[in-house]
Amino acid sequence: MAHSTTLESSSTPIYADAPRTGTWDGGNEPFKASYGKLMMWFFLLSDAFTFGAFLTAYGMIRHKHGVFVGTADKFFFSTAHWPIPEKVFNGFPGLHGMDLPLAFVALMTMILIFSSVTMVLAVEAGHRMDKADVQKWLLWTILFGAMFLSSQAWEWSHFIGGSEKGLLMADGSVMHGANLATNEYGPPLFADLFFFITGFHGTHVFSGVCLLVWCFIATTNGTFEKRGHYEMVEKIGLYWHFVDLVWVFVFTFFYLV
Amino acid sequence: MSAHATTEHAYVPGEIAKPNTAWIWKTFWVLVIITAIEFAIAFALTSPDWRTFRNSIFIVLTILKAFFIVGEFMHLKHEVKSLIWTVLIPTSLLVWLVVALVTEGSFIGETLSHMFSS
Structure with a gap:
């Protein structure tokens, strides 16, 4: 041809x-970039639109619902207004019944930022063809990724389990925790958006951990050393940082605002 | 295939260069400090009167964090200009989507709350 x-x-x-x-x-x-890296950028661009659509839907639905009028200490859960996030996410593993607003999500954010740092360190080691360092930092990244996923699992079970007090429903029954149809925290869509947005993000983290495990095995087998470059670590790194980036936005719009 | 990936760091067997990680840790501390400021603001400005102001600070700080993650960690700041714009221009269209649909959401909420009153 x-x-x-x-x-x-x-x-x-x-x-x-x-x-x-x-x-x-x-x-x-x-673009002075390889085919693989460019395709990763374009994939991440399309993924950014998916997450952008999720968060925009969150903004729209939240603005459709009423806002609680009054100070935060007088806040109560009701389907009439959107919940204040720090009143919902105030639990911490092992510290049952204490009001620790956003403490656990702060820990999760730190874990993910740390995993991003160890990922760049792996990429940097790859540039220097330092196989041992690449292995070391990939392992740290896998560890932090797994820690984040475990935290996410706890967060979900806490959210689904709910509080002892629960919420008195219109039919006289008491609702504890959350499912896709009803929840004790506020309008049904609040829990739906929580499950979809953090679930979709968690799925991305899980895929990232799988890729990292594969990448660690390939590094250990010397695949990249034989190839002459560690570009695969860079490409997976791009994906991993993107997942961290999405969390930064989820953190702001779901937990802070 | 992607032979150029190794051009900037020629591989000499048996010789490993010293790590250059100062910029990575600098970016890390920037991200940690911005996150800490966000938490401080979340607990300092709890009054409902400050809600809009507080949320605008959050959005500015979030975009600042995104700038450091994409620019430094994802290396976009050091790519060629055309690649930077290829990524940034489509993403910036999301701003309009958010503005349009959030306004729409408020309008729907308002309409529904007045539906059965005259």
Whole structure:
């Protein structure tokens, strides 16, 4: 195929697998980035739109519902107004019954920021072809990723389990915790959005951990050393930082605002 | 394939360069400090009168954090200009989506609350 599109002289032998060099023949790299990295960027761009749609839906639905009028200490759960996040997310493992607003989510945020740092350190070690360092930092990233997932699991079970007090429903029954139809914290859509947004993010973290485990095995087997570069670590790193980035937005719009 | 990926760091077997990690830890501390400020504001400004002001600070700080994660950790700041714009321009369209639908949400809420009163 190559010789039918090139304008080079036919005196030089042209092989089908030879790299193309002409400006209009694939030899030009306007973005100065490899195919794999570019495709990862475009995938992340499309993923950003998915999460953007989720968070925009959250904003729209939240603004559709009423706002609690009054100070935070007088706040009570009701389907009439949207809950104040720090009144919902105030539990911490092992400290039952204490009011610790946003403490656990702060810990989760720190874990994810830490995992991002260890991921960049792995990428940096890959640039230096330092196999032992790549392995070390990949393991740390896997550890923090698994820690985040466990925290997410606790957060979900706490949210689903709810408080002892619960919420008195219109039919006289008491609702504890949350499911997709009703919850004790506020309008039904509040719990639905919590499950969908944090669930979709958690699924991304889980996929990231799987990729990292695979990447660690490949590093240990010397796959990247033989290949001559650790670009795969970079590509998975891009994905991992994106997941951290999404958490930054989820954290702000779900827990702080 | 992607042979150019190694051009900036030529591989010499048996010789491993010293790690260059100062910039990574600098970015880390920036992210930690911004997060700490966010928490301080979440507990300092609890009055409902300050809600809009407080939320605007949160949004500005979030975008600042995003700038450091994407720019430094994802290395976008050091890519060529055309790649930076390829990523940023489509993403910036989300701003309009948010503004439009949040306004729409308030309007729907208002309409529903007045539906059965004249």
